[in-house]
Structure formats: C-alpha cells, structure tokens
Amino acid sequence: MLMYSSMFRLNVKEEIKIMKRFFKGVSVGFLGCALMFSALTSSADRSVKVLGWGAQSGPLKSFGVNSETALRSAVAEINAAGGVKLGDGTMVPIEVIGYEDSACKKDQNIAILRKTASTTDAIVGMGTTCSGSCQAMFGVLQKKVGDASDSGLQMPILADTCIRPGLAKISEWAFRNVPNEIAMYDALFAWLSQQHPGIKTFSGGTETDQGHSFITHTAVIVQAAIKHGFEWVGPDVPELGPKVKQGMKELQAAAKSQHWLMGDTNYSVQARKIKKQNPDMVLVSSHPFSACGFLKEMKRQRVKPKLLVGLTSSASQETLNGCMKEAEGIIIPTGFAPITAEAQKANAIVTGAGGFLDLHSAAAWENAFLVKAAVEAAGITAKSDTLAEDRAKFRDALATITASDGLIGPVTRDTASGEASKPYVYVQVVDGKWKVIHDPRG
C-alpha cells in the first residue's frame, strides 16, 4: 500500500551538471537570505545593543511574551531617563535589536545564541527562561575566560530565569538572575514551623520528567522541610543528609508513587496514596498544568491537608488560570510581588503593555537595569569594530557587580559562581488571587 515515485534514471553526467547548477542557485538564494538577516539585525545609530530570546511558541509561550514585554518596558524606562553612559561619557540608549522565539528547545536556543554572537552587534544575549535550554546554551560557551585551548563561544549571556540549581557555573560567560531556591525554601520552612506548630507530618509529589521540578523537590524542598522538623510520611526514606546526591535514586525509588509526568491526565493513584498517608502538609512541586491536575484530584478524593506548598515556577498567573479554586491556600516563595513602589510601578507598566510580571519576567526587567550597571562600569565604546573587546569588558564588569537593585529589594551577586542572591517573599492564593503573606526581611 506504499506509494513512491518509481524508477527514475538520468545519465550520471547530466545529473552532476544539474546538481552543480542547482547548488549554485541555492547558495545564491542562501546568501541573499543571509544578507537580509544581517540587514535586519544591524542598526545605524550608536547604541548599546542587546538581543533577547525566549519561548514565543509552544506551551511555554507565556514565558516569552512576559519576558519580552518586561525587557522592552524596562529598556524604555532606562532610555526615557537618559540611557546609559559609555566609556567616553556619551549617553546612548539601549536598543533591543530583536526578541527571538526559541520555543524552549535546545537546538533553537543554541542557533539563536550563535546568531546573536556572530551576526549582530549585541554585547549581551538576554535569554531564556527554561532551565534545560540554558544548560545546553551555557555548554557551548567558553568555560573559562582567556582559555585559548577552549574554542567555546565568547559571548556573555544574562538569562532571566533558568532556575535549576548550579547552572551558571558551567561557564564564566553565563549569568543568571534567579533567586536561590535552597535559601528560599530553607527560610520558608523555618517560618512555617514557627507559624504552624500544629503541623507535624508532610508528604508530596513532583513531575519527574521535568528536571527543575524533580531536582528542586527531591534535593531542596523535601530536605528543607525535614531540616526544620517536619516528618516525612511518604514511603520509607533512607537516611538523608550529605548522602542525598548519591541517595537520590533511593529517595526516588521510595517516593515513586507520588510522582507523575508533566503531561499526565490521571492522578488518582498518587492522590490516594497521599490520602492514606494523611499528612498535615502536602508539597506539590510541579508546573501549573500537572500541579492543577493533581490538586483537582486531591480535592475529588477529599484529601484536605492543612497546608499546601508549591514550586517557585507556579507562583504565576497560569496557576490561577488553571485551578484558582483548588490552589486556594497554596504557599510559594517567590522573587517577585508588587510590594514596593518600584515593583508596583513596573507591574503597572508591564500589565499595561500586555504582559504579566512574575518571578520569571521580573528578572527580565531587572536584567535591563543590570545591563545598564555593567555597561557603565565597563566603559564600553559601542562601536562595531570593538565588539569583541566590548563583550569581554561587559562580561568582566558583570562578573564584578556584587550588588544591584532588584524590584523588591537589593540583590547581591556572587562573583565566583555568577549567581544572584535575591530577596523573596511568600505568597499564597487567597480568594483566587496571589497575596503576600510574609516578607522575611520584616
């Protein structure tokens, strides 16, 4: 029942001739497109150029839309206030020469990174949100600055999220603006143990095919809760502590039944197991779709824990879209909430422009200001013939910035790892909206 074109044979010489002419035609067409690309991405006036990228298609489209809106709005604010100062004292605007769609796919992220590095004048690449993509992107960068034997790319990247632990140390050209999940959950459970002395036992689940959710749940959230005196009532758990990394497999094996996949549609087995354990507190370490699916199933099974704790990535509008009622009461630590004048102003601007500010996109906003700070500290010339030096200077300056202004408070950076230490608050779904219930800074 298969059909394909039947025998076709040309004289070999003729075929070769045709192929040669054909490829000539294709290369001309290709060059034409190439010229078109470079024309689209270069710019005449002197300005500090940056190029952003994120997911603008696919199920994670909201990341890209929000981050782009936040970035462009922040850059507009900076330019309205005069722009940035170059090495020779002139004030120039920051120009976002493009925002590309990387669809949170590794291949596309790498392609866009290489495109930014080799065909544009951007001094920094500002993308993306998905941890897996960052892991791949950072891997093609030069590992250590100045290592001549390493042919990796020499292009600074300032990612707006990519929250999976430990990514920025893959390369010295890689920077992130993410809160430290270990610190956040540690502080959260310390506070919860004081606020809710009646809560003793806990259990929970995660989506195992999503790297960020899985490792944060297993290595960070569960451990932090145990550290602060909560008792894990899932299936038997081996001795934890420093053995956690090697013991991950045992822990995973032990907690098997409370795991699900990020696209799952049936959570009945997992919910029932939790019901049997009857914990006071339940962790739902999962992105909005499967978190909502699981929460809805828990509600159906009449599982009513006293406390619900979620994953940082779910402190967003998507969770409210997916299960406003069932998520009622869930507590999540997050790097953004409109609690300061700065934050409220930014929130108003970004919402007005059609996006949402949450911990992902707020980082994109802050990054624009971080770029300003680094540019001014680096003293770059913003001319296309000094591009490589400008990028190197920018990277060095960014690496030495130890403090910057975040939207909800000052952010410190660790020069060795390229990571940020951001202030955070705890938010909870109250009456269908995210409400800040505690700011640990008092």
Next chain:
Amino acid sequence: MEDFWYEFVEVTQTISDGLLFGSTYALIGVGFTLIFGAMGKLNMAYAAAALGGAYAGLAGFVLIKAPLVLVFGISAVAAAVLGYAIYFACFRFIPINNHLAALMASVGGLFFIDEVVVHVTRGSPLTFPSMFGDVFFEIGPYGIRGDLIFVFVIGLISTGILLYILFKTRLGLATRAVAQQDVAARLCGIGVHSTNSVTFAIAGVLGGIAGAMTAAAVGVLSPVMTVPLTIKGIIVAVIGGLGSIPGAIIAGLFVGGFENVFLYFRGIDERDMYVVALLFLFLVFRPNGLFGTAITRD
C-alpha cells in the same frame, strides 16, 4: 491479613479508576479507528482537533457562561468542523493511495492546530468545568468518581449511536461501501469525497466529546495534552484492531486499567515502559489487535 485486604482493595480501586479513565482513551481510539477503517489512513491531527473542540467549548463557557451541556455540544460541533477542515486540507486533494503524503499533511495539521491554540491561550493551562465533578460515590472502602461514570456512560451512548449510524443508515452504508471498495462505490453513485468528509465530521463529533470529557476529567486543558493523547489514541486503536469500534472501546478501557496498575506497582518511571511493552506483545502475537478489522476488508 488486614494488610492483604487493604492491598486488595487498593488494587481493585486502582483498576476501576483506570478503567473509568480509560473511557476517555477509548473515545479517542474510536475516532482513530473509524477514520482508519473508512479510509485506510491515519489522521495524526485527530487528537488535536478533539482538543481544539474542547477549547471551543471552554470558550463558550468563559465568554457566554454556557451551561455544561452546551459546552459539550459546542465542543462536539467545533471538533466536527475542525475534522472536516482537516479532511479538506490534508486528505481531499492527495491521491487516494498516497498514504505517506496524507500522513505528513495531517502531521502538519497537528502542528497548526496546536500552535493556534497556543497563540490564543498563550500556552496557559485553563480550568475546565466538570459535570458531576463533586459526585463521589463511597461504597464501603471504595470511592468511585461520579464524573468518570458519566464519561463512561456518554462514551457508551456515543458509540452506540455511532454503530447505529454505521450499520443501520444509508450514510453508514455509504461509508462502509467506500471503505471496502471505493471504485465500486463510485460506480454505484456514492460520492467518495462527500462520504469521507462526513466520516471525518462524525469522527470529529466523537473527538469533540472525547476532548471535552478528558478535559472535564482532568479539570485542566493545556496544549501539552495533545501529543500524549495522540499516541495513546493510536495505541488504543491498534490494540483494539484497526477498524474495529468495539475493539477500540475495550482496548481503551484495557489500556487505562493497565496503565494505572503499572503505576501502582512499579511507579511512574516504569509505567509507560510497561504500556509500550504491552503494545509490543500485541503486535507480535496478535497483530490484528483484539478484534481485527470490522469495517474494511484488507
């Protein structure tokens, strides 16, 4: 002894949950098998059209506060329209014995519908209203979801109606005639294209109901559901026997039940591997599935 009794209850509960949830797989499988039976082609865009219909139903709920029955109705109609559009775009103009091109075109259709949905919703998961969502029967130590029983019943009813149409109406006769031998059917004056497009539309109605049911059963609608549902639907159609509608129903329940049992005993990491292994077993030992072909002659 108490432990054994507890385990027994848990396992049977798991099986029953899985069976009931399997009704959603069954309906999607029926759609795939119907199109395969009628045209000998695989419509990869089927689950996408089904979910597209569900989104349309959700739009009705959100925009005009449609009552649930209407939501399901809108889903069914929208998916039928989408089904017809897929037929027109991906199957109508491609030579009838070129299976590969039609397959690839329907893959294009899958991408297209998914991306339209992403554009409209920004990829965000959306809460879907459920029928009888709060109904939960507690019979002794067992708990049975009312809404899944509803899905099961609707599934049976829709399939019954479908079988009635196929075997007791002229339209069904035409569909089966075209499926068996399209040249002869044409000679008898049956319009092949009009019959096939109606088949796609009917499959679409089923798909829309399946999509809405699945969304109601999970409670959330999201574009991440499309590919897993497509794969499950195809697996169910194959295990049931391509072209056999009762086969797809039974296979759907079977896959749903087994999936849950594997999850209960072996955990999430191995669950899908066992489902896949199950499929392999069928393909090796019973390549015609549970019931072989009911509509077409090979």
Next chain:
Amino acid sequence: MDYYLNLINTIGIHTLLGLSAYLLILTGQVSMAQAGFFGIGAYTAAILTVIFEWSILSAIGAAMLVSGGVAFLVGFPALRVRGLMLVVATIAFSEFARMFFYNLKWRVVRDGAEIGPDGTMGFAEIRYFNDNGWLNWEVTIFLWVFVAVVMALIWWSDKTRIGAVLRAVGEDELAADSTGINVTVVKIAAMTAGGVVAGLAGSLYAHQVTDLDHHTFTVLLATFAIAYPILGGLSNVFGTLIAVLFIQGLLVEGLRFLGDWRMLLFGALIILAMNIKPLGLFDNQTIRILRNALGVKRRSGSV
C-alpha cells in the same frame, strides 16, 4: 559566520536522520524508530567521550555499531507487522528508548565535578569539540564529510542493483520474493543500515549541542525523520537534503523574522507542500522542470 556554520551543521545532522528513514521507506517500512536509534547513538558517543575519554572518531564508530546492533534486533519483530502497524510498533520502540534515557543515570566524579547522564536532569557538558580546541569550521567540515560519504554511498547504491532490490521490495514484496529476492534479508539489512546512519547522526548531534536529555528524542523527532524523505521525495538522496533545507533552513530559521507567526506557518506550509507535491518536493515533475530551466537536453526516454 558561526551562526551559518551552526545552521549548516544542523542541516547535515538532520539530513543524516532523514536518510536513515529514507533507506527504510524505500523498502516499504515507514519507521518511527529513527528517533530511538538517534538517541542511542547520541548517548553512546557522549558517554564514550565524556566518561571514558575516547577520541571522537572511535566514539562515533562505536555509537554506529551499537545503534546498528539495536536496529538489527528491532528488524526482526518489525517483519511481522506492516504498514501502519509498523508505524505504531516503531513509535513504541522510540518511546521505550526515550524512557530508557529518562531513567539513565551514570554519574562519575572527575576533577571534583560530577559528569555523565543524570536521568531526567539530562547529560550536560559534552564538550569534546570545545575542550579540544576545535574551531567551528573544522567541526562543520568534519560533520559534512560524514554526510557527504553517506549521501554518496546511498546514491551509488541506488545506481546499482542494491537500489533496485530495495525499491522492488518496497513496491511489491510478493513480486520481489518471486524473483528470488530474499525479502527478509533486505528488510533487516535496511533497518540495520538505517540504524547505523541514525546512530551516526545522533553521535554528531550530541557533540554539536553539548547537552542531551530525553525530551529531545520524542515521537516528534521521529516524525521529522520520516518527514524529510516524504517531503523530499523518494527518487534520490537530494530530495531529502532539499526537504531538510526547506524545513530547517527555511521554515525554522529563515522565517524567524516573522516572530511568533513562524510556528503557525510551519504546519500550514507542510500541509501546502504535501498537497501541491504529494510525491515530494523533488519528484519527477520537479526534476523535469529543473532540467528544462537549466537547459539540459534529455537524450533518451520520455520522462
């Protein structure tokens, strides 16, 4: 330049992937297993260069052997199913392989850091090219030598009896069998060859992107693998290359300027392409048009 080299590399890798499916479609087997073989090749080569510190050529060679071996084993049960059932069976195989990678954990400590595949977290820092100072153009040439060799081999075999035998089996198994062709051997050989080529593609891919995880080796990738030969047409290997250029060059990269409309057009253009040219972009009609346009006279025959 770097960007275009990257694109050329991607096109090369996808061409290999497409060619591995092409070999199978010629024999009438529509195989979605190429994603699985691709993954096996990728992980094998990466493990060898990262954990065992092999050189790239030996790693690629070993990866080709392993994926070819697995393909050989898959070939046998594949004989029992035909047509769409084979599609489903091979989807099942690719999913099985993907789940294997999802579970694969093999961590080794080197220089104080952990390396190796880490289950769902993926396999990061496959930095053979960068660590050994390969320049981008060197990688491109390296990669394309493989692509050119494979393309040449397939093209040559198409001109000889091998091609005729493959196509005969694909066209009508019964007829082929009655002319004395051992259909079983041919189909399994095609599956094995497809596995070897896909494994080669995978091993190159792993080092090109430096990072692997199970999310890459999905049914979607398998769909792309068969899309290339179907879209390109089965008359010769250049069809697959044209299709890769069309999809990766034009649709994925070339349409970037359309922003978020790009992915909407993606599906629509595939539908359009299949409706306008159901036998592939590079079928007899195209070749005839090209020939007339480029002014080459046909000496004999009428096609």
